[in-house]
Amino acid sequence: MWFVYALLSALFAALTAILAKVGLDGINSTLATAIRTAVVLVMAWGMVFLAGTQQGIPDISKKSWIFLVLSGLATGASWLFYFKALQLGDASKVVPIDKFSLVITIVLAFIFLHETVTLKVIIGAFLITAGTFVMIL
Structure with a gap:
């Protein structure tokens, strides 16, 4: 089943690049990243509540919090640079470097x-x- 999820991830990652490239037309890349991030945030928390997993929040260890926050910061930096690169370059060249x-x-x-x-x-x-x-x- 992991393989199906991985293929779906690849499909949506590809769509992300194409949709973002079109969406970046005439907009600052940092603002575009913030909009995308807000959508991802709402979607992710929606899935947490839909799945009923919010009760696990108090059980998260300090170590997990630290590394998840660091991962989030790395994700944010990656997305900011990715959107700027997409805005300035061709998707067909930016995406291979990102991958x-x-x-x-x-x-x-x-x-x-x-x-x-x-x-x-x-x-x-x-x-x-x-x-x-x-x-x-």
Whole structure:
């Protein structure tokens, strides 16, 4: 089932880039990011209440709060830079560079989470890196 969710994530991420590129026409990228973020916020909290999971809030540990807040700050920074890049560049060039985050994630997961990096993962990361550069040149 995770594979279906991952494919849906990829589909909606692709739609995000196209819809954002069109929506950025004539608007400041920071303002556009704030509008998008407000929509995501309402949608996410709506799902929390729809699923009835709000009662778990008091059980969240201090460590989880810290890392979720840091993750939120990283997400915000990513979205701000992504929208500015989309506003200034072609979606077909911005998105591959944005998706290069996969390779960076592999490296960071190896360094900080001590995840195993197999030869298959190294080859895949190399191909993604090469593909990214081919697409943007």
